[in-house]
Amino acid sequence: MSADAPMNRFVVISGCSGGGKSTLLAELARRGHAVVEEPGRRIVKEELESGGRALPWVDGPAFARRAIVLALADRAAAEGRPGWVFFDRGLVDAASALQHMTGEPALETLARSNPYHRRVFLTPPWPEIYGTDPERRHGLDAALEEYERLLQDYPTLGYEVVILPKTGVAERAEFVLATLAT
Template structure:
């Protein structure tokens, strides 16, 4: 099975909309672990929230992400991930928290496609909700850490343009098609 492709970037930058479009076009899409961990923590009064216990949050995200990867169907068609374990490392770096050994071991155990797509900060579409409490300024800082982390780990980063969801999705798929040709 080919390695899954990562779509990451600025919180509130339009990742979910592009991933929804990819899903509508028949691709397998794995939802972001972080939003599911936050939703569960809010419902169960867990401390695994990024604004309460960043390490507990990252460990819960890592566990859920690894479960998601283990459940991926064996298929030839491209698979897209909403974020990856690298996002957790960038988050911990941004918070100036050392990466625990167990999270480092998890990252070494996974294989992602070397081309990564990032959504840049985009003030006009940025919104907060119950699971996203960071300001636009914090989201933009998160993006800088993500960009740096992916590049430092040798990934080829492609930035999605600030345009319609359909155009962003077409651009992403066209780039992958060109790589396959």
């Protein structure tokens, strides 16, 4: 496999909701890297605008299934992009949620066959900056539960989890890029 194969270039930034993922991804984009927006936020916006029911607080499994479809489409679309491609969450997060809610073996059937870079960066819980908004209605307790699940699921799939430091966005971006360079 060549060094520029998608699984080597596709990097997931995941972790605790409200931990600074979107801010970090905006900084990486500002530095010229390709960034893929979180599937869940896009789905929530669409569903709220259309009066749909595939919302995490209305029909969690439908929401997770839509997130899986969107994450697969994001991966396919990103294959034509050169260099690092940073994903705000993605397929593993959606498959983990679906498996947690329904018991369906989504991690094995989907996530293993669509790998990302071996290192996955997780934002740790950061209560001081956590907040809700129209697309993020769950509280910190639910965010912590999701974080713990992802902290277990990523290594189960063979990923090396790297916990991001609670630092400023520029330092976090430097940390990510330096870690990928090793």
